[in-house]
Amino acid sequence: MADSIIERLRAGGKKLTKARRAILEALERSSVPITAGELHARLRKVRVPIDLVTVYRNLGMLQKLGLVTAVGLHDGQMRYEVRHGREHHHHIQCRGCGKIVDLMLCPIKKLTAVVEAKTKFAVESHTLEFFGWCPQCR
Ligand SMILES: [Zn+2]
Numbered sequence: 001m002a003d004s005i006i007e008r009l010r011a012g013g014k015k016l017t018k019a020r021r022a023i024l025e026a027l028e029r030s031s032v033p034i035t036a037g038e039l040h041a042r043l044r045k046v047r048v049p050i051d052l053v054t055v056y057r058n059l060g061m062l063q064k065l066g067l068v069t070a071v072g073l074h075d076g077q078m079r080y081e082v083r084h085g086r087e088h089h090h091h092i093q094c095r096g097c098g099k100i101v102d103l104m105l106c107p108i109k110k111l112t113a114v115v116e117a118k119t120k121f122a123v124e125s126h127t128l129e130f131f132g133w134c135p136q137c138r
């Protein structure tokens with residue numbers, strides 16, 4: 001586990017408990033965002049005794065500390081992925097089979113300046129997800 005993660009937790013007054021370590025490791029291993037339910041199932045598979053409520057609570061806390069990002073896709077379920085150490089990016093999801101692919105690009109940076117100029121808001125974040133049909137489903 002990276003020192004910077006432990007530092008970020010400590011700065012937020014949190015410790016790297018066994019459960020939190022397991023959550024972060026399971027998310028690290030996943031190349032695409034997963035739901036809290038999927039995360040819970042993976043933790044059970046590696047015999048981490050943790051209930052779903054605790055998974056949700058820790059995901060919320062890790063999100064607040066900026067270690068995890070929540071991604072909302074078209075099925076209405078929140079999915080989570082590691083943010084720390086990964087570049088900001090967007091996703092595309094297949095409407096047929098649900099497959100998710102990372103898009104390692106952000107077309108929003110220029111638009112942010114326009115939004116800030118127009119609204120006088122200081123933009124902190126944005127969401128943008130793409131939906132369509134994957135090569136197997138189209
Ligand atoms: Zn598909």
Ligand SMILES: [Zn+2]
Nearest residue numbers: 032033081102
């Ligand atoms: Zn991603």
Ligand SMILES: [Zn+2]
Nearest residue numbers: 089106107108
């Ligand atoms: Zn972006």
